[in-house]
Amino acid sequence: MQELTKAQEDILKALWKIDDGAVSDILDQIPEPKPAYNTVATVVKVLEKKGYVDHKTYGKTNVYFPLISQDTYAKKLMKSTIGSFFNGSIKQMVSHFVKDKDINIHELESLKEMIEKEIKTQKK
Incomplete structure (x- = not known):
């Protein structure tokens, strides 16, 4: 599992809230101060390259969805943290x-x- 930045994790959390959505839908889930639309779009593409997110295309719109559940991500993150910091x-x-x-x-x-x-x- 590739490590995520805080920004990537925030975008993934927003996507978990809605299950799937376009960049504008994801942006709606992010609290103020909101990042720029292009920033969210770029982060979503990075998450897709890392294997956390995929998309379906409807016309000209990409609808993104998580490939990993919040529970699975949390378990992997905790195992990694416990392994790294607590032997x-x-x-x-x-x-x-x-x-x-x-x-x-x-x-x-x-x-x-x-x-x-x-x-x-x-x-x-």
Whole structure:
């Protein structure tokens, strides 16, 4: 999976919101300050070359659609981050955020509940 720039990721997020659309539709999904139309068109073409986006042509209009889901992208990005920064260890990643107090008590309790539920599921 090729790494994306912030601009490319923002365009892909906008496309995920609408499932498919022309450059103008994608531009409508981007918050202010909006980039120029030509900038969005260029970024979409780069995403297409990288294999994240494809298009269908209707007359003179290209309608773009994502080739990767947001969930799949997030999983690949997290695996890459965990591998690069935490030696492939989810435990090290979570420990990092807990020790730095980046997770509040409510998030910790929620995580604990999710983990306990998953442990029960996997033991069955």
